Amino acid sequence: MNRLVISKTYKLYIGGKFPRSESGRVYEVLSHTGDFLANAAKGSRKDARDAVVAARSALGGWAGATAYNRGQVLYRIAELLEGRRNQFVDEIMNCEGVNAAVASAQVDEAIDRWVWYAGWADKYVQVAGNANPVSGPFFNTSVPEPTGVVAIIAPQGTESLLGLVSAIAPALVAGNTVVVVANEHAPLSAISLGEVLATSDVPGGVVNIVTGSPAEIAPWLATHADVNALDLVGAGNLDWVELQISAADTLKRVLPPEAGADAALPALNRILAFTELKTVWHTKAIL
Amino acid sequence: MKFLDYAPAPESKALLGLKSDYGLFINGAFIAGRGTPFQTINPATEQQIAMIATANEADVDAAVSAARHAYDGVWSRLSGSDRGKYLFRIARLVQERARELAVAETLDNGKPIKETRDVDIPLVAAWFFYYAGWADKLDHAGVGPSPASLGVAAQVIPWNFPLMMLAWKIAPALAAGNTVVLKPAETTSLTALLFAEILQQADLPAGVVNIITGDGSTGATLVNHPGVNKVAFTGSTSVGRSVARSIAGTDKKLSLELGGKGANIVFDDAPIDQAVEGIVRGIFFNQGHVCCAGSRLLVQESIHDDVIDRLKRRMQTLRLGDPLDKNTDIGAINSAEQLARIRELSDLGEQEGAERWSADCEIPPNGFWFSPTIFTNVSTSHRIARDEIFGPVLSVLTFRTPAEAVAKANNTPYGLSAGIWSDKGSRILAVADKLRAGVVWANTFNQFDPSSPFGGYKESGYGREGGRHGLAAYLKPAVRSGSRSIAAANQQTSSVSKKTASVGKKSASAEKAAK
Numbered sequence: 001m002n003r004l005v006i007s008k009t010y011k012l013y014i015g016g017k018f019p020r021s022e023s024g025r026v027y028e029v030l031s032h033t034g035d036f037l038a039n040a041a042k043g044s045r046k047d048a049r050d051a052v053v054a055a056r057s058a059l060g061g062w063a064g065a066t067a068y069n070r071g072q073v074l075y076r077i078a079e080l081l082e083g084r085r086n087q088f089v090d091e092i093m094n095c096e097g098v099n100a101a102v103a104s105a106q107v108d109e110a111i112d113r114w115v116w117y118a119g120w121a122d123k124y125v126q127v128a129g130n131a132n133p134v135s136g137p138f139f140n141t142s143v144p145e146p147t148g149v150v151a152i153i154a155p156q157g158t159e160s161l162l163g164l165v166s167a168i169a170p171a172l173v174a175g176n177t178v179v180v181v182a183n184e185h186a187p188l189s190a191i192s193l194g195e196v197l198a199t200s201d202v203p204g205g206v207v208n209i210v211t212g213s214p215a216e217i218a219p220w221l222a223t224h225a226d227v228n229a230l231d232l233v234g235a236g237n238l239d240w241v242e243l244q245i246s247a248a249d250t251l252k253r254v255l256p257p258e259a260g261a262d263a264a265l266p267a268l269n270r271i272l273a274f275t276e277l278k279t280v281w282h283t284k285a286i287l
Numbered sequence: 288m289k290f291l292d293y294a295p296a297p298e299s300k301a302l303l304g305l306k307s308d309y310g311l312f313i314n315g316a317f318i319a320g321r322g323t324p325f326q327t328i329n330p331a332t333e334q335q336i337a338m339i340a341t342a343n344e345a346d347v348d349a350a351v352s353a354a355r356h357a358y359d360g361v362w363s364r365l366s367g368s369d370r371g372k373y374l375f376r377i378a379r380l381v382q383e384r385a386r387e388l389a390v391a392e393t394l395d396n397g398k399p400i401k402e403t404r405d406v407d408i409p410l411v412a413a414w415f416f417y418y419a420g421w422a423d424k425l426d427h428a429g430v431g432p433s434p435a436s437l438g439v440a441a442q443v444i445p446w447n448f449p450l451m452m453l454a455w456k457i458a459p460a461l462a463a464g465n466t467v468v469l470k471p472a473e474t475t476s477l478t479a480l481l482f483a484e485i486l487q488q489a490d491l492p493a494g495v496v497n498i499i500t501g502d503g504s505t506g507a508t509l510v511n512h513p514g515v516n517k518v519a520f521t522g523s524t525s526v527g528r529s530v531a532r533s534i535a536g537t538d539k540k541l542s543l544e545l546g547g548k549g550a551n552i553v554f555d556d557a558p559i560d561q562a563v564e565g566i567v568r569g570i571f572f573n574q575g576h577v578c579c580a581g582s583r584l585l586v587q588e589s590i591h592d593d594v595i596d597r598l599k600r601r602m603q604t605l606r607l608g609d610p611l612d613k614n615t616d617i618g619a620i621n622s623a624e625q626l627a628r629i630r631e632l633s634d635l636g637e638q639e640g641a642e643r644w645s646a647d648c649e650i651p652p653n654g655f656w657f658s659p660t661i662f663t664n665v666s667t668s669h670r671i672a673r674d675e676i677f678g679p680v681l682s683v684l685t686f687r688t689p690a691e692a693v694a695k696a697n698n699t700p701y702g703l704s705a706g707i708w709s710d711k712g713s714r715i716l717a718v719a720d721k722l723r724a725g726v727v728w729a730n731t732f733n734q735f736d737p738s739s740p741f742g743g744y745k746e747s748g749y750g751r752e753g754g755r756h757g758l759a760a761y762l763k764p765a766v767r768s769g770s771r772s773i774a775a776a777n778q779q780t781s782s783v784s785k786k787t788a789s790v791g792k793k794s795a796s797a798e799k800a801a802k
Contacts, residue, residue, distance in 0.1 A: 128429065132754055134736035135413070142740045142754065228745070241536030248531035250700075251524070251543070251746045269430075269764070276702075276744045277751050280719045283730040 010040045010187070012047060012211060013194030015054030016204015021212070022046045029188060032097025040187045043212035045220045048179065051208035052226050055149045055177035058205030063146045063175035070175060071121035076200045078114035081107070084196060088161055088189055095186040096158055110165040113266050117169040124173060124271050132279070139282040144275035146175035147253055148228030151221035153181050153214050155234040155263045160186035163263060164193060167233050168207060170270035179208045179227070181218060183234070187211040214238060222246040229253040229274050233264050293606070296613045298400045302387050308338045309476070311346055311500060312483035314353035315493025321346050322501055327477055330397035331610050331619040331654040339476045342499035344508050347468075350497040351514040354439040354466040357494030362466050363436060367423030374419030374461060376489040381412040381454075384485065388478055392450055393610045395477040397619030397655070398573050400611050410735055411454040414753075417737035418458035421758050425463065429755055434762040436464030437540055438516030443506040443530075445522045446472035446621050447576040447677075453479050455752045456519050457496060458737075463761035465517065468497045470509055474622050476500040507533070515539060517761065521578070524675075524701070524746050542750025542760050544578065544742055546675040547703030550696035551581030551732060552718065554689070555590045557708035561730065563597045566681070569706060569732040571605060571659050574620055575679040578747075579704035581732050583672060584661075585692050588685045595663060595683065599644065602659050607648040617648070617679060620655040629657050629678030636662045636671035641682070667698055675701070689714060693721045702744030706732045725751070 010029070011018040025042035041047075062070070081088070085107055092103040125143055132140040150171040155163030160183040171178050182190035194209045210217060215238050221227055222243040230247045232240045236257035247254050255273055258264060308324070310317040322341025329336055342350065362370070381388065388411070389403035398407075425434050440460045444452035449471055460467050471479040479498050486496055499505060503526070510518050511533050517540045520530045527545040534541050551569045553562045569581025586594050610618035620626040637643050641662040648658040657678055665672050665682040672682045686692040696705055705724040707715050715729045725743045728734060735741065740754040750760045 130740070130755055132736070132739045134734070134739050136734065136736070138731065138734065140736070140739050142756065147744075244535035245532045248528050248535060251528060251531060251545070251748065253749055276723075276725065276749075277740055277742070277756055278719075278722075278725060278727065278744075279740050279754075280727040281729060281731055281734050281739070282715065 010038045010191045012041045012043055013191065013209040014051045016198060031094050037094055038188060040211045043210035043217055047210055048217050048220045051179040051210055052149060052224055054205035054208050055179050056226050058203055059148060059177045061203055062177055062206045067122035071118050073201045074118035074121060074172060075115060077196060078111050078118060080196045080200050081111045081114060087192060091188045091192060092161060095160065095188055106159050106162050110162045113165055114169055116266055117173050120173050120271055124268065128272055137284040137286060139284055142277050142279040144272060144277050147274045147276055148176060149226060150176045150229045150231060150274050151179045151227045152231040153218055153233065153235040154183050156183050156237065161189040163234065164190050166264035167231060171274045173271045174275050176274050177206045179221060181214045182209055182211045184214055218243055219246060225250050227252060231255045232257045293614045297609060297611045298390055298613060300390060303390055305337055309480045310340045311342050312480065312498040313350045327395060327474065329394050330621050333653050336394055336477060339500045341501040342505045346499060347505065347508045347512060350468045350499045351439060351512050353494035353497050354468050355514055357492060358438055358466040361492045362495050363464055367425060370461060370464065371419045371422035373489060373491055374415050374422060374458060377485060378412050378415035378419060380485045380488055381415060388450060388481060391481055392478050396449055396475050397610050397621050399615040399618045400613055402573060407448055407451045411450050414454035414458045414737045418462040422462040425762065428758045428762055430759050430762050431764045433765045435765060437761060437763060438465060439514060440465045440467050440517040440519060440761065441509045441515040442467060442469040442519045443510060444471055446475040447573060449475035450478040450482060452521055453482060459757050460761050463758055465761050466495050468499060468509055470499050470506045473502045527748055543748035544752060545746065545748040547578045547701045547743065547747050548583055548675055548699045549579055549581045549704035550583045550585050551706035552585045552692045552696060553587065553594060554709040555587040556710045558710060559594060559597060562708040563601050565706060565708060565732045566598055567601055570681045571617060571679050572733050574618055576621060576677055577733065579726060581706050582676060582681060584681055584683045585686050585695055586683060588687050591685050602646040605646055605659055607656060607658065608651060617659060620657050620678065623655055626655040626657060629676055629680060632671055632674060632676045633660060633680055636669065639669045641665045641669055641671060667695060689718055693718060697723045700746040703747035
């Protein structure tokens with residue numbers, strides 16, 4: 001192999017675009033053997049706030065899309081992930097130091113989880129909603145709706161792609177938009193996932209990916225008044241109690257950290273954690 | 288006698304057998320509190336009704352211990368059907384003693400007897416009856432097969448619907464298999480203590496429900512007690528924030544039902560007379576001491592004058608006075624403190640340029656009273672359009688298009704309730720979809736039912752009370768064995784506990800926040 005390879009510039013993914021950090025900062029991403037892999041953007045407070053603005057602007061369209069449409073868009077992501085399988089396997093092998101079989105298994109599981117969650121988009125309302133038999137001449141139903149903008153600290157463990165997918169897919173199902181802080185030491189598959197999202201049919205701003213230091217960025221998201229929910233799944237090594245206390249000021253919905261390979265297991269509860277239940281009473285005429 | 292004057296028709300107090308002093312109800316018995324007792328007064332007369340005990344830290348600890356002991360020893364081992372039978376018993380006892388409870392509630396709270404008699408107490412019985420039937424059907428609660436109870440629930444409730452809030456809290460907690468320590472609001476402890484007598488009549492095992500009284504510090508001690516597994520709080524958003532801060536870093540499950548600034552939207556095709564009734568029900572029911580009150584009236588510009596004229600005419604017929612009188616519509620404000628807040632915000636409304644109009648009511652010489660009041664020419668930036676007043680004060684705003692109505696309705700950090708008045712079904716459905724509120728009433732307002740989930744979006748809190756979802760708030764999924772493939776997830780879709788692998792860590796900062 002004599003050909004000199006073209007290496008990729010890894011940037012942030014905000015509002016459907018790939019900007020560098022406004023701070024101009026980067027940090028080195030190293031392989032498991034300590035070799036230089038890339039300079040990743042070191043996201044700042046301003047980047048996080050830009051990401052929240054993008055997520056808020058995208059919310060109406062994504063939440064307002066039909067459930068069938070959201071399901072198809074999410075499924076489309078799985079299709080494109082499948083097509084880029086080898087790229088993700090390579091990045092995972094480089095970054096995480098696992099062999100091809102282990103890396104492949106991770107990518108397979110990540111793709112399968114997308115498909116699993118995609119299928120929920122037009123079903124979770126039926127499973128989690130209700131008709132309520134109230135005492136009176138009323139038609140009364142309860143229906144879950146998206147909470148809004150969800151900030152996520154992605155799992156920081158060994159399975160960078162699977163952890164990221166497991167955290168963002170459930171939040172997207174109901175129509176929330178997402179700002180996610182990627183795995184700090186293995187951010188490459190996060191940015192590559194951003195490229196998948198950019199070329200699938202996900203509207204810009206629905207998913208925003210910030211690379212950098214979760215310890216630096218998370219407090220700005222926890223206190224941001226335009227963030228409705230905070231998923232601390234990957235915040236176990238941060239001062240996450242302080243983050244939860246900050247989130248209480250705007251009464252954000254908070255999910256606690258989870259550790260190990262079982263973090264963010266696929267579950268309907270993860271979808272419902274980012275929903276609000278709306279109950280509507282309709283008056284019936286007296287005939 | 289003036290036009291529309293009625294002869295007095297007071298409900299009799301003869302059926303009440305109140306004591307002069309009330310202790311704490313811990314482990315099935317009334318015991319003296321170790322804090323300083325305080326008086327509970329009738330807000331319509333400012334006369335003392337009884338002395339109420341204050342639970343100090345040791346009393347809170349005793350109550351939590353009793354609840355833990357009852358949970359481990361009795362309640363968690365009881366079959367669902369037996370738990371249900373106790374709840375059915377309680378429902379029946381509440382029905383049997385309904386009039387007594389209604390009179391006591393009216394005395395202690397100041398709300399009209401027609402509301403306690405026809406709304407509060409019937410809903411208390413209905414709540415217990417509804418959740419009684421759930422106790423042996425928990426597999427269908429929506430949290431997966433064989434869900435588990437949480438343990439000891441700490442419940443802190445407000446003064447606006449004292450016994451009803453107690454029922455909303457205790458009924459689902461017990462049905463799900465938890466035991467309870469409940470703290471009623473300082474100004475309205477009386478009916479909770481009468482309810483404790485009902486529990487004795489029902490022969491509920493000792494310690495399953497403990498009722499401790501006191502002020503906010505007693506509540507804070509309870510919420511922060513390390514022996515508590517679940518915290519359920521109803522009250523102001525500011526206290527709700529501090530509760531959320533104090534449970535940070537713990538495994539306590541939390542539900543919060545907080546403040547609101549509900550928009551009641553009247554479109555030009557609405558049946559106006561019915562809408563006016565709904566506006567009155569939305570803001571003057573229970574003197575406006577309602578978290579889901581329709582305190583912002585959004586009326587389409589073209590019908591504004593007509594609606595306001597008719598509303599004023601209707602308000603002139605509201606009878607303010609003796610809450611025990613069966614003809615009374617507007618009772619007493621619950622406390623001097625609350626009255627001061629209502630006055631302060633109303634005065635601010637005038638200062639900011641809104642136009643104030645109050646119904647012409649004769650104010651009794653003693654007690655705490657506030658005439659039903661509306662403000663017109665209110666703009667969205669006014670404090671009276673943003674802050675929860677929690678009194679009989681309505682802020683009127685206008686809109687031209689449905690989109691503007693939705694934007695104004697959602698322009699609040701709260702998200703508890705909203706109302707829509709229109710004859711056009713498709714418009715109601717579209718607007719209801721876009722409102723960011725947990726409860727939406729279409730061509731009605733302030734309806735409650737045990738089968739209907741209730742709770743807020745945004746800063747109105749989280750978690751639901753009522754219905755299947757209100758039950759799930761007191762359950763957790765069965766712990767599942769850890770298989771991480773999609774195939775396994777398909778078999779146990781809804782039974783993953785987010786706590787299974789959660790990191791159990793409570794840092795110094797959490798301890799700090801708890802103080």
